[in-house]
Amino acid sequence: MIISVILYLAALVFVIGVGRKIYQYASTPAPLKIPTTPAPTTRGGVVLRMAREVVLFDSLFKASKPTWIFSWLFHAGLLVALLCHLRYFTDPVWGWVNLIAPLSKYAGIAMVVGLTGLLLRRIFVDRVKTISAPSDYLMLMLIIGIAATGLLMRFGWHTDIIAVKQFALGLRSLQFESLPGGILVVLHLLLVAVLILIFPFSKLLHAPGLFFSPSRNQVDNPRERRHVTRLVKDHGQKS
Amino acid sequence: MVKKADFEAPVLGDYTEVPAVTPGAMQHSQPYVAKPAHNEALGYPGELVDNWQEVAVNKLGELVKGSRALRVYLDSCVKCGACTDKCHYFLGTGDPNNMPVARQDLLRSVYRRHYTVAGKYLPKLVGAKDLDEEMLDNWYKYFHQCSQCRRCSVYCPYGIDTAEVSMAAREIMDTIGKGQKYCNEIIGKVHKLGNNLGLPEPALADTLEGLEEDVEEEINVAVKFPLDVKGAEVLLVTPSADFFAEPHIDGLIGYAKVFHQAGISWTLSSHASEAANFGLFIGSVDNMQKVAMRIREAALELGVKRIVFGECGHAWRVGYSFLNTLAGPFDFLDSNYPVPQHIVEVTHDLIEQGRLKMDASANDDKRVTFHDSCNVARASRMGAKSGGQFSLPRDVIKASCNHFFDMPADTIGEATFCCGGGGGLLTDDLVELRVKGAKPRMQALKDVHEQHRITHMAAICAICKSQFSKVLPYYGFEMDQIISVHQLVGDALVFNSDS
Structure with a gap:
């Protein structure tokens, strides 16, 4: 019951907080053309550039191979793990979710490996250590905690999956089912609640932020199309 | 005020090594502050205004509201470290504040303190800081150790461009009356002549x-x-x-x-x-x-x-x-x-x-x-x-x-190194910075000099x-x-x- 309330609250903060941020990003003007060049000269080209950035972490690949492999492993693992969790929220379970279900344990392992790599880098590379705040370590440990509790339920202390599913379906239909016992599942869900709760207030905003980054999402066509926004005064109306 | 030639030019090796972090290595480097006439000709206060903290923080908020780039860049950095070995001034000096992310953080920490929930209530946890004299001093020093060359923005997974951040910081400093002599004097000449x-x-x-x-x-x-x-x-x-x-x-x-x-x-x-x-x-x-x-x-x-x-x-x-x-x-x-x-x-x-x-x-x-x-x-x-x-x-x-x-592929094209004098730093009061910042380009030149005469x-x-x-x-x-x-x-x- 309490856990249901916490999860609802966290989700509410997440939706409102991230929605507000996205609105802010979208409504703030970009007065000048500043794509990092060479940049695509067409909208379609920009879609491709963004897709490569989102899916392959193109720029990070250019920058640092260790950071790239660790963060890509983590994010890919996270995506697969999230999709696999759909089996708790769909009834009957969608076909493709069943299909990828066997991948979930590998996804969890990929997350832990990637996050641990990033954490070690943060601790042992002097440059990265210098720029790290306490929250940077805590964030990694929080997500490691989420992945680890998930994996433990899988490999060690099994949880009553059927009951968890009842609980999840209850959440979906706004019914407060009681969560089956087990400290691991409670811990897992609490950590998830913390993560989505801090999302709008933390560097996790890099997820929506990337899509609004002018250096990546602008088309390189300033000579062909005049870029005008309200912040640059029109000289014709200059007093 | 600025001592000349009391530094040692870097010695080139066989390749560019990423230096160890050396805190304070360029803490002494700063350009001459603009005279009142230079600032006023551009519409800025002549000297540091009394309530500069308040004016600066307000200006920061105004800039964030007016620039999607600045807003997204200040929010999005995850401190992954991708940019830390990309700046020619870091490669030439080892000063950690010359790592692009650390340079941005000089402004970001103040933004977080005043304009984010986490920074208002849990400043220590998220690295939020007040704009005090020491911070302003670091702004003046290290935002004048950025040549706005955008090399870091190529490697940032979110395209964060330190040039945008350093431009914003310089505009804030101009707004409170702490302009840089070299740039402001020159802009005044353009307006006039x-x-x-x-x-x-x-x-x-x-x-x-x-x-x-x-x-x-x-x-x-x-x-x-x-x-x-x-x-x-x-x-x-x-x-x-x-x-x-x-x-x-x-x-x-x-x-x-x-x-x-x-x-x-x-x-x-x-x-x-x-x-x-x-x-x-x-x-x-x-x-x-x-x-x-x-x-x-x-x-x-x-x-x-x-x-x-x-x-x-x-x-x-x-x-x-x-x-x-x-x-x-x-x-x-x-x-x-x-x-x-x-x-x-x-x-x-x-x-x-x-x-x-x-x-x-x-x-x-x-x-x-x-x-x-x-x-x-x-x-x-x-x-x-x-x-x-x-x-x-x-x-x-x-x-x-x-x-x-051509010089080596990782030093040309989009990966090119700044000459070390761009972005309003081409002034004799910054000659040590300019010499040290040129190191990666000089290394590449030495390579082709040896290989291709x-x-x-x-x-x-x-x-x-x-x-x-x-x-x-x-x-x-x-x-x-x-x-x-x-x-x-x-x-x-x-x-x-x-x-």
Whole structure:
């Protein structure tokens, strides 16, 4: 019951907080053309550039191979793990979710490996250590905690999956089912609640932020199309 | 105040090593603060205002509201470290505040403190800090150790561009009366006299006349350097260093020879006798627009059909990326040509059309490499295709000389290193920073020097040319090993009178 309330609250903060941020990003003007060049000269080209950035972490690949492999492993693992969790929220379970279900344990392992790599880098590379705040370590440990509790339920202390599913379906239909016992599942869900709760207030905003980054999402066509926004005064109306 | 030559120039090894973090290594480096007259001429308070903290924090909020880039960049950094070994000033000094993320954090920590929930209530946890005297001091020092070259933005997974952050910080500092002398004094001169050097019209006319005589004496062809000629086809806007400095002036001679041989009538303007736009460096759109408007006014007054920019890196950024926004639309010009055009685009087109007669063997005494200027490489384009800013200059150089070799791939193109003097740092009070910041480029030059016996490095930026003339000797090279691309072109052009 309490856990249901916490999860609802966290989700509410997440939706409102991230929605507000996205609105802010979208409504703030970009007065000048500043794509990092060479940049695509067409909208379609920009879609491709963004897709490569989102899916392959193109720029990070250019920058640092260790950071790239660790963060890509983590994010890919996270995506697969999230999709696999759909089996708790769909009834009957969608076909493709069943299909990828066997991948979930590998996804969890990929997350832990990637996050641990990033954490070690943060601790042992002097440059990265210098720029790290306490929250940077805590964030990694929080997500490691989420992945680890998930994996433990899988490999060690099994949880009553059927009951968890009842609980999840209850959440979906706004019914407060009681969560089956087990400290691991409670811990897992609490950590998830913390993560989505801090999302709008933390560097996790890099997820929506990337899509609004002018250096990546602008088309390189300033000579062909005049870029005008309200912040640059029109000289014709200059007093 | 600034001690000169009391530092050791870096020694080049076999390759560029990433230095160990050395806190405080450049803590002593800062440019002269602007005098009240310099600030006031630009519309800023003369001296540090009493309630500067409040004014600065408010200005920061205003800037964030007005720039999507700044807002997204201040929110999105995850401190992944991808940029930490990419800045030439970090590679040359080891000072951790010269890591792009740490430089951004000087501003980000204050933003977090005042404009985010986490920073207001849990500052220690998320690294939020107050804007106190020490912080302002660090802002002034380290935002004047960024040449706004955008190399970090290539490698950032979110495209965070430290140039945008340092421009914002400089604008905030200007707003509270703590401007930088070099930039603000120069912008004042442009507003007053039309160019960075403060060169009045009669002096410019004299200089150009002298040039005409020199060139005619040398090649026996009456190449003109027209000034304020109404009805010319092309208005050439070029950095004022081209009128005086070496090796810049040989570039100007090259442009004149190209126009002469192609039979294109052209003119310089005494009203817009400067391509550079330092308004960019201090992050002031108002000043940048005011400086850019001179070009529109000159084009209208002279009734030209095209605007062409000479060799200048950040000027080309402002010209290519911003001019249309700031001073457009240019529907009164010939729509068959992009507005503006780069002189390299003009020369490249003419070569392709076979309208220039060139003999590359005229430069057989040189083995040449090319330095991609940061603002051209990462903030502009040439030609119709993405990446033309890399291929067009190289095509032009290869048409002008027989021995061309590129520096290592991770130091050219989009990965090019800044010369070390860009972004409003080309001043003698920052010479230690400039020498140390040039290290990665000097390392690459040493590589091609050893591998291909390179004798000259060509550039298309007035700041690069001045900077290299100054720093090359610190690394055992000669100051005249830096040349203009259009010097190569000019020397390779064959005029009938030659035969």
